[in-house]
Amino acid sequence: MSVDLRSALFYSRKDIFKNRKVFIIITLSIILATANIIVINGLVDGMIGDLVDNTIQSSVGHLNIYPDDNERFIEGLGIKEQKLAALKDVEAYSPRISATGVLSNKGLSVSSTILALNPDNERKTTKLLEKLVRGTAINSNDKNAILVSSRLAEDLKLDIGDEATLAFETGVVKVYVVKGIVRTGNLDFDGSTVIMPLNEAYRQLGIDNMASIILIKLSDKSMTEIYKPMIMQNLDVNNVKTWKQETEFVSNFANSWRSTSSVISGVGLIAAAISVGIVIYINVIHKKRQIGIMKAMGTNDAFIFTVFLMEAAIFGIIGVFIGDCLGYLSIRYFEANPFLDAISQTWISARFEPQLFYIATIVSFAVTILAGVYPAIKASRVEIIKAIWGT
Amino acid sequence: MEIIKTNNLKKSYMLGKVEVKALNGVDTSIEQGEFVAIMGPSGCGKSTFLNLTGMLDIPTSGEIYIEGNDVTNMNSNKRAEYRLKYIGFIFQFFNLFNELTVMENVMFPMMLNKRPNYKERAKELLDLVGLGDRLNHLPSEISGGQQQRVTIARSLGNDPKILLADEPTGNLDTKSSIEIIELFRKLNREQGQTIVMVTHSPEIGGMADRIIHFRDGTIGN
Ligand SMILES: Nc1ncnc2c1ncn2[C@@H]1O[C@H](COP(=O)(O)OP(=O)(O)O)[C@@H](O)[C@H]1O
Ligand SMILES: [Mg+2]
Numbered sequence: 001m002s003v004d005l006r007s008a009l010f011y012s013r014k015d016i017f018k019n020r021k022v023f024i025i026i027t028l029s030i031i032l033a034t035a036n037i038i039v040i041n042g043l044v045d046g047m048i049g050d051l052v053d054n055t056i057q058s059s060v061g062h063l064n065i066y067p068d069d070n071e072r073f074i075e076g077l078g079i080k081e082q083k084l085a086a087l088k089d090v091e092a093y094s095p096r097i098s099a100t101g102v103l104s105n106k107g108l109s110v111s112s113t114i115l116a117l118n119p120d121n122e123r124k125t126t127k128l129l130e131k132l133v134r135g136t137a138i139n140s141n142d143k144n145a146i147l148v149s150s151r152l153a154e155d156l157k158l159d160i161g162d163e164a165t166l167a168f169e170t171g172v173v174k175v176y177v178v179k180g181i182v183r184t185g186n187l188d189f190d191g192s193t194v195i196m197p198l199n200e201a202y203r204q205l206g207i208d209n210m211a212s213i214i215l216i217k218l219s220d221k222s223m224t225e226i227y228k229p230m231i232m233q234n235l236d237v238n239n240v241k242t243w244k245q246e247t248e249f250v251s252n253f254a255n256s257w258r259s260t261s262s263v264i265s266g267v268g269l270i271a272a273a274i275s276v277g278i279v280i281y282i283n284v285i286h287k288k289r290q291i292g293i294m295k296a297m298g299t300n301d302a303f304i305f306t307v308f309l310m311e312a313a314i315f316g317i318i319g320v321f322i323g324d325c326l327g328y329l330s331i332r333y334f335e336a337n338p339f340l341d342a343i344s345q346t347w348i349s350a351r352f353e354p355q356l357f358y359i360a361t362i363v364s365f366a367v368t369i370l371a372g373v374y375p376a377i378k379a380s381r382v383e384i385i386k387a388i389w390g391t
Numbered sequence: 392m393e394i395i396k397t398n399n400l401k402k403s404y405m406l407g408k409v410e411v412k413a414l415n416g417v418d419t420s421i422e423q424g425e426f427v428a429i430m431g432p433s434g435c436g437k438s439t440f441l442n443l444t445g446m447l448d449i450p451t452s453g454e455i456y457i458e459g460n461d462v463t464n465m466n467s468n469k470r471a472e473y474r475l476k477y478i479g480f481i482f483q484f485f486n487l488f489n490e491l492t493v494m495e496n497v498m499f500p501m502m503l504n505k506r507p508n509y510k511e512r513a514k515e516l517l518d519l520v521g522l523g524d525r526l527n528h529l530p531s532e533i534s535g536g537q538q539q540r541v542t543i544a545r546s547l548g549n550d551p552k553i554l555l556a557d558e559p560t561g562n563l564d565t566k567s568s569i570e571i572i573e574l575f576r577k578l579n580r581e582q583g584q585t586i587v588m589v590t591h592s593p594e595i596g597g598m599a600d601r602i603i604h605f606r607d608g609t610i611g612n
Binding site: 004 | 438442448467480489491495
């Protein structure tokens with residue numbers, strides 16, 4: 001005799017909805033566990049995504065030329081720029097100089113990274129100068145204007161129009177006016193960066209025609225693998241990194257965040273599954289006589305197994321579906337309304353990945369069903385005679 | 392025609408290392424359309440006999456024939472199917488599914504057997520047992536006698552050849568007991584239903600066509 005699924009479902013439904021309170025509590029635990037998987041992992045994806053985006057948008061180009069090993073600067077910048085300009089898919093490039101210095105104001109001093117760039121080139125290459133939160137950007141020929149990163153400005157109590165003293169590594173000390181304040185979302189950058197025009201850095205450091213890095217923007221970021229060797233050969237440079245290589249560091253802690261978030265969501269799910277298992281198990285123990293009667297009436301073991309597995313499935317279908325909806329809405333909410341994490345001082349937003357959704361659905365449902373297997377087996381093995389006469 | 396026949400039917404249980412002989416060689420023959428009462432002192436094997444003929448359990452030895460077919464050693468799925476189609480059970484108490492309404496209880500075995508028009512049939516059967524006005528009540532909302540009548544209606548859903556009732560009135564007051572037995576009589580007379588009923592009460596046993604007396608696991612006189 002095969003299992004009549006319709007009758008099994010009929011009985012499972014009646015049985016499961018009989019105790020509303022228990023039904024709601026158990027379903028709620030599955031809803032929360034499922035939503036939790038989506039939200040926690042969505043937040044981690046958001047954090048990782050933001051980090052990659054930030055890095056790509058403000059600190060690196062599609063391709064980045066670094067000085068040769070053991071060299072501090074790339075020499076012969078002018079010729080290299082000409083060669084870059086001649087390459088077909090090179091849309092823009094921006095040479096930068098980085099140096100160290102100490103920025104001081106009203107007796108407070110913070111050691112800082114000086115980032116010198118040509119604002120016109122930079123604008124075509126990255127979005128760094130769009131990250132101004134206050135004030136205006138610098139011009140390439142400004143002689144005493146700087147931009148200060150947001151946390152550094154806070155630490156030194158600097159505001160637009162204030163004067164700050166910058167001591168270069170060469171020993172030169174000069175007073176600059178803060179023209180704007182920049183925030184990228186990158187902790188290191190926002191904590192200690194002073195941005196000034198490239199020419200001004202050349203003057204103060206006593207150098208010319210050099211760069212610490214050249215950021216290159218291609219017309220299509222998927223072409224990096226073709227252009228990397230071409231640029232190395234044409235420009236006679238040895239250290240060129242693609243944006244993918246630049247953001248590799250993210251994947252390291254991304255992995256550790258992901259495993260942490262998996263553990264957190266796994267624990268929630270297992271707790272929910274255990275409660276499903278226990279509720280169905282107690283129900284089976286409670287119903288031994290009725291199971292015996294049902295068997296006496298002419299149902300086989302497989303039918304009884306199906307009835308109780310279906311109860312787990314009903315919990316699963318309803319809980320996972322609502323959990324998916326709740327998770328989706330929460331993710332969309334955090335996507336639109338990032339919140340400030342007090343500890344890392346970063347804005348956290350979530351990201352919706354359809355894949356995460358499928359995983360949450362499949363895993364939650366599978367685990368819930370699995371929780372019903374043992375009680376269902378227990379039920380199917382009830383012996384008619386013992387159950388009915390209680391011996 | 393002979394509907395139930397048993398040959399030297401034996402059943403023993405092991406209580407620890409002690410063998411309890413519940414049935415010790417029972418030969419019976421029950422005709423189609425008979426209303427038989429089984430009587431005898433407590434512990435003499437009446438329930439065991441009913442469970443074996445109803446294929447709820449397997450005998451230690453001997454044979455059981457239903458309509459001439461040997462059903463003694465059928466596998467458990469086959470026995471379940473046989474019970475669904477050919478046998479209706481009524482136990483002493485708590486026969487009903489308490490999360491299902493009266494109507495749903497009666498519908499359920501018919502749904503299992505994929506019987507068409509099971510709703511109409513369930514209403515008819517509940518009318519037959521005089522509970523046509525209690526369709527949507529839960530078992531807990533009706534009396535014990537009414538519950539037994541619902542059980543009888545439920546057991547009739549798939550037109551079973553045999554009704555087996557183990558002390559169906561054992562838990563009821565006299566008035567309800569009489570109602571149940573009158574219902575059995577009516578089913579037996581009007582529909583030719585074969586009924587095998589275990590009872591303690593001589594009055595109730597006396598309303599059957601024939602009484603089979605059990606004593607110490609055998610049929611006495
Ligand atoms: N599952 C069982 N295990 C052990 N002994 C049993 C079991 N079922 C019945 N018996 C014994 O078998 C004998 C017959 O029992 P039963 O058929 O229930 O008698 P009756 O229904 O006539 O009172 C009794 O001695 C009883 O104790
Ligand atoms: Mg008995």
